[in-house]
Amino acid sequence: MPPAPELPDDFVGLLKAAEAHFFPQGEGVPPSLKATSYPNPESIASIIDHTLLTSSAKPQEVADLCTEAVALGTATVCVNASYAEQCSAALKGTDVRVCCVVGFPLGAMGTRGKVEEAREAIELGANEIDVVVHIGHLLSGNLEYVYHDIHSLTSAFPGTPFKVILETALLTPRDILVGTLLAAHAGAAFVKTSTGFSAAGGARVDDVQLMRAACEYFEGTTGRRVRVKASGGIRTREDVSKMLASGAERIGASRTSSICKEGTETGDSESKDGY
Numbered sequence: 001m002p003p004a005p006e007l008p009d010d011f012v013g014l015l016k017a018a019e020a021h022f023f024p025q026g027e028g029v030p031p032s033l034k035a036t037s038y039p040n041p042e043s044i045a046s047i048i049d050h051t052l053l054t055s056s057a058k059p060q061e062v063a064d065l066c067t068e069a070v071a072l073g074t075a076t077v078c079v080n081a082s083y084a085e086q087c088s089a090a091l092k093g094t095d096v097r098v099c100c101v102v103g104f105p106l107g108a109m110g111t112r113g114k115v116e117e118a119r120e121a122i123e124l125g126a127n128e129i130d131v132v133v134h135i136g137h138l139l140s141g142n143l144e145y146v147y148h149d150i151h152s153l154t155s156a157f158p159g160t161p162f163k164v165i166l167e168t169a170l171l172t173p174r175d176i177l178v179g180t181l182l183a184a185h186a187g188a189a190f191v192k193t194s195t196g197f198s199a200a201g202g203a204r205v206d207d208v209q210l211m212r213a214a215c216e217y218f219e220g221t222t223g224r225r226v227r228v229k230a231s232g233g234i235r236t237r238e239d240v241s242k243m244l245a246s247g248a249e250r251i252g253a254s255r256t257s258s259i260c261k262e263g264t265e266t267g268d269s270e271s272k273d274g275y
Helices: 009-022 059-072 081-090 111-123 135-139 143-156 173-185 205-222 237-246 256-260
Strands: 048-052 076-079 097-102 128-132 162-165 190-192 227-231 250-253
Touching: 009 173, 009 205, 048 059, 048 227, 048 256, 059 076, 059 081, 059 256, 076 081, 081 097, 081 111, 097 111, 111 128, 111 143, 128 143, 135 143, 135 173, 143 162, 143 173, 173 190, 173 205, 190 205, 205 227, 205 237, 237 250, 237 256
Parallel strands: 048 076, 048 250, 076 097, 097 128, 128 162, 162 190, 190 227, 227 250
Antiparallel strands: none
């Protein structure tokens, strides 16, 4: 594999200053954070990406997902790219957008493959893309690769919001800070906690707080706002409230209907996929 281009000089300086700011006592010491929290919106559904990403998802199930999304008023339906065209047609004339995943769920495919997968999804009607970061390179400190993997997507499709999935349950706090800043500087609209398919777990309050604080630090330095999406294991209204209080502004969930219903029983944690 040829070496990736060097990191932009302004990012190198940003990262160095951010590490000193967040970990003044060393990276092993968790930071004390004060990040903006967001109250429950009037319509919970309006901030949810209504999600169905299992390999066994059938066309009729995707059709039902779209019908439910319109009835509830969700932000998007989040599906695999093979269903982009079906969802785009089903949601035409509504306010519900189509979100497709790329490099999902491992993030380990090559950059050109991710770009082509995103291109096909967008051409078939996707309005937003959730892409998995190359986790192995992030954990190994190969930041040049990670940066240019993300930037290759955001620069190829500048009108499309990209949400970069970090798979935070596999990362240290320093990795989360670095991944958030890399994604933000490379042009992401959102940083996202999880695929929902990792055995290590999904969205956690501490991780969302750190991502939100890193985004606020980035905005304070560059003037560009980047938001946080929490996903993975969010199955109740209480779960949603905790994530919003921690700084998330978008939620990924498959149990959207029960989340939106007042008084729903919350003991059942089963869902159709990792969400």
